[in-house]
Amino acid sequence: MMKLDGALFPWRFRLVLGLLGLMVLGISAQIIYLQLIDDDFLKGQGDARSLRHIPIPAHRGLVTDRNGEPLAVSTPVSTLWANPKEMQGDKNRWPDLARALGQDPAQLAERLEANASKEFIYLVRGLTPEQGQNVMDLKVPGVYSLEEFRRFYPAGDTTAHMVGFTDLDDDGREGVELAYDDWLAGVPGRRQVLKDRRGHLIRDIQVTKNAKAGKTLALSIDLRLQYLATRELRKAIQEQQAKAGSLVIMDVKTGEVLAMVNMPTYNPNNRRTMVPAAMRNRAIIDVFEPGSTMKPLSMSAALETGRWKPSDKVEVYPGSLQLGRYTIKDVSKSEGPVLDLTGILINSSNVGMSKVAFDVGGENIYRVMSSVGLGQYSGLGFPGERVGNLPNHREWHKAETATLSYGYGLSVTALQLVHAYATLANHGRLVPLSILKVDRPPENRQVIPQNVADTIQGMLQQVIEAPRGVYRAQVPGYHVAGKSGTARKATVGSRGYTENAYRSLFAGFGPMSDPRYAIVVVIDEPSAGGYFGGLVSAPVFSKVMSGTLRLMNIPPDNLQPAQQQASNTPAPAPMPAPTKGGRG
Template sequence: MKADVREAVTSRRPPPMQPLGSGRYVFILVLVVLALGLLMGRIVDLHVIDRSFLQGQGDARTLRVEPISAHRGMITDRHGEPLAISTPVVSLWANPQELPPDNIQRLMLTRALGLDLDDFNARVERFSEREFMYLRRQMTPRAAQQVLDLDLPGVYSQNEYKRYYPAGEVTAQLLGVTNVDDQGQEGLELAYHSYLAGTPGQRRVLKDRKGRLVRDLHLLREAKPGGDLVLAIDQRLQYMAYRELKAAVAEHDADGGTLVMMDARTGEVLAMANQPSYNPNDRTGLDPRGLRNQAIVDVFEPGSVMKPLSMSAALESGEFEPDTVVDTSPGWMRLDNRFTIRDFRNYGDLTLAGILEKSSNIGMTRIALELGATTVVDKYQELGLGQALGTGFPGEASGSLPAPVYWSDSQRATLAYGYGLSVSALQLASAYTTIANGGRRLPPSLLKLSESPEGIPAIAPEVANDLLRMLEQVVQPGTGARRAMVPGYRVAGKTGTVRKTSSEGYQEDAYRSVFAGIAPVSDPRIVTVVMIDHPRGDEYYGGAVAAPVFSRVAGSALRLLDVPPDQHESALTAP
C-alpha cells in the first residue's frame, strides 16, 4: 500500500528542467552585451563627444540675448529748454501659438487693448504660423501693466522709448519727427539721427520654456545714450514768432507763411516759424503741407526786397553814390520792344535812398543798365544766393540764379528788382544779415555756436553802412513800410509784393507779401524776414500784411533780449 502511494506521488512530480543549448545561451548573452555596449556608447557620446553641442542646444532654449534700448538724445533750445525728449514706454507682443483659444480670455485681452475681438482673431489667424506679432506699440507703463496683470499665456512686453515734443506745433517743421521705432524721419531728427540715436546694449537672461524671464544673468554691452543737441533758437522768441505768424495768416485768410529771425552778430537762427503746421505728438488728420519747413526747403521770387542787395553792387561799382539822382520819369519804360516796366506812379527825380523808399522799378532798371551785364548777379552769388547755405537740413533749397550767359535788357532789369530768380526765406535773411553786421556774410546756423564766426566779406563796410541808413529812411512815418516801425527802436527794412506764378504765368490776383528788416539800426541785433503766402482781401501789399508782423515780432524780441531803446527821436514814435 505504501509502495502504491509512493508511486502515485512520484508520478505527479514535474519532469526535471533540461539545460539550455549552448547556442541559444551565447546568442542571448551577446544581445545583452551589445545592448549594454550601445547604451554605454550613447552615454559617452552625450556626455563627452557631443557635450558642447547639446549644452548649446539646451542653452538656446533657455538662455536669451535681449536688446537694451538706448535713450535718444534730447534736443533743447539755446537756454536748455527741452524741445524733444524721449519717454519710456512699453510695447506688448504675443506668440500666436501660445495664445489661449478661449474667446472669453481673448475678449478680456482685446478689451484691455482697446481692440475688436473679431479683428483680433483674424489677425491671430494670419500670424498663426509665426511666433511673434505686436499687440500694441508704445503704451504707457501703467496701461501696459494692466494688460500684463491678466496673466494670459503668450503675452509679453518689451521696453522702448517714445519721442515727445513739448512745444508741439510751434517747432514741428524744424525738429521733424521720429517713427515708431524711434528713427528720425524729418527735420533735425533725421539730419542728426546717428548722433541722437545712441547705441543699443545687450543682456543675457534665463527664460523658461514659455518664454518667461527666470533670471537676469549678466550684462553683455551697456546701452550708450545719444548725444544732446542744442539749437540756436530761443524758445521764447519761437513761441512769439509762431503766434504772430499764425494770427496774420488767419487775419488775411492766407494760404500760409514763414518767418525767420537771425542773430545779426553770429548768424544763429533765433526763431523759425511756418504756417500751416501740425502737432507732432498727435499726427492724426494732419495737413501734408504742414510737414514742410518752408523757410528752408521752399523758394519764391522775392521781388522788391532784393533792391537793397542789387543796389549794393551799384554803390560798390563807384558809379553811384547814395545821393546820386536818377530820373524815373515818366514812370514807365519799354525794353526789348516787348517788355514794359512800370512804377506805381511817376516819381520823377529820386536819389538812391528815394528809389528804395518809393520802391521804384524804373530807378532800379536805370541803375542796372548802367552796370556790367553780370554785376548784379555776381553780387547775389557773393551774398550766398543760388547756392546751398550748408545748414545740413534735409531738403535744403539752393534757390536759382540765371546762368551766366547773354541777358537781354529786360532780364537785367527784372533781376535788379527781384524777379527772374528764386530764394528761400533763410537765404534772404542771411543776405540782410550781411548788411546788418558791416558787410560780413555769416553762414546761418541752426545750432548754438560757442563763438561768433569770422564771416566772409561780401559787401564793402562803408556800403553796408550806407545801405543801413538808406533802409532806415524806408521805414519812417508816411512811407509804405511805416507799419514796420517799432516804438522806441530805430528800424531798417524793405517791403516786397510779388505776383505768384502758375503754369500759365503770373497770376493776376495772387501775391506773396514780404518784409525784410533789421533792428535796431544803432547796433543791429536781429534780422527778420516775414513772408505771407497769398493773402486774400483788400490788403496784400508787403507794407500792409508782412510789415506789421515784423513790427510786433521785432518789438517783443528786442525787449526779451534786453536790448535798450534807441535814443533817437524818430524811434520814439510809431505809426
C-alpha cells in the first residue's frame, strides 16, 4: 500500500514549508519593527483617519476715519451647516430644527431630502453666537457650527460709497474694502482635533497655526465732515427734486479727501433692497462737462502768457459770437458792453472767455488743465474710477478753443474738479490725492506760477463778494472764493444734449487768509424751478464750507471790529436780486 505523506516529493514539500516559514518570520519581524521600533508609520496612518485640521477664522482689519472713529468692524457670528446623509436616520428631529432656525419645516425637509447624498450644505449663516448656540443645544445629529466673522458698518449709508462692503465670505466687493482687500484680510489659522469615523469631535488637541488678524486702515475722511456733507447734500437733493448729487471736501495742503458723499446712497448693513444705481460712487465714476467752472483755469493760461492782466478789457456786446454755423451765447446780460477779466468771471461770460482764449490758444489752455490733473487718473486706485476726457487737437480751431475755455468738449469727475481747485488754492502747487490719512506733508509740484494762482484767487473771491457775484456762496465770518457752473447733460447713445437736463455745479475754497479746504458740489438734474449753479449748488457750498471751517477751528477772517458792531452803523446794502446770482 502506497504512503501519501510526502515521501514521493520530499524536497518540494520541505521547500514550500520553508518558504511559508520565512514569510511568517518576515511578517512577524515587520510587525515587531513597526510596533516597537518604528511606530511613526502606524501612528501616521491612524492620524490620517482620525486627526483633522479645522480652520481658525481671522477677522478683517478695522477701518477708521482720520480720528480713529470705526467705519467697518468685524463681529463674530455663527454659521450652521449640516450633513444631509447623516441626518437621514433621524428625520423626526427635523421639525424641531426648522423651528429653531425660523424656517418652514416642509421646506427644510424638502431641501434635506434633495441633498440626501451630500455631506455638506449650509443651513444658515450670520447668526449671533447666542442664536447659534440655541440651535446646537438641540443636539440634532448631523448639524454642526462654524465660527465666522461678519462685517458691520457703524456709519451706515453715510460712508457707504467710500468704505464699500464685503460678501458672505468676508471678501471685499466695493470701496476701500475691495481696493485694500489684501491689507484688511486676515490670515486664517489651523487647529488640530481628533474625530471619529462619523466626523464627531472627540478631542481638541492643539493649535498648529495661529490666526493673524487683518491690519487697521485709517482713511483720510473726517466722520464729522462726512455727516455734515451728507446732511446738506441730502437736503438739497430733496428741496431741488434732483436726480442725484455728489460733494467732495479736500484738504488743499495735504491732498487728503476729508469727505466724499453721493446721493442716492445705500445701507451696507442691509443690502436686501439695494439697487445697483445707488452703489455707484458718482464722485469718481460719473464724468460730466464742467461748464463755467473751467473758466478760472482758462484765465490762468491767459495770465501765464504775460499778455493779459486782470484789468484788461474785452468787448462782450451784444452777448453772442458767431463762429460759422456755431453761435456762442452768454446766459445772462452782462454789466456792460465791455468787461475786464475779473468781470468775465463774475458775469460768467462765454463770449468774453472765448475772445481771450482765441488770443491764448487752445494748446495753452489744454496744458494748464492737464497740469492740474484733468484727463488723468488720480492715483487712488479706487475701484471703477473714471479718467474723463481732455481733448488735445492737432490743430486747434476757434470753435474747439472756445468750447474748451468755458468747459464744454471735455469731461471730468467731481474728484478731478476739486483737485484742480485745490491746486489754485494751494498757490499753484499740485499735491497728490489720498483717501488714506497722511502722516507727513506730501511732495508737491508747482504746476501754475504762484503769482498767477494768487491772482486767480483774488478774482474768484470777487466772483462771490462783488455786487453781481454769487452771493449765495458767501460764508458768514469768512472770505471764500469760487465759481459756479451750469452744464447741459449730453444725450446717452447719440450726439447732442438732453432737453431740460442740467448739472448744477459749484467749486470753491477758503478761507482766503490761508486757503485750506476746497469743496465741489454737483447736483444732477434739479427740477424744482431753477438749475443754475449759483442758484442750486452755491447755497450747499456755503453751508458745508461754513460748517467745515468751524468744525476744524479755523479763525474767521471777515469779522467786523467789535466797536463797529456795537455802534449804530447804517444797515448793510440789500442783497442783489436772486436772479443775478444764478448764472453758470
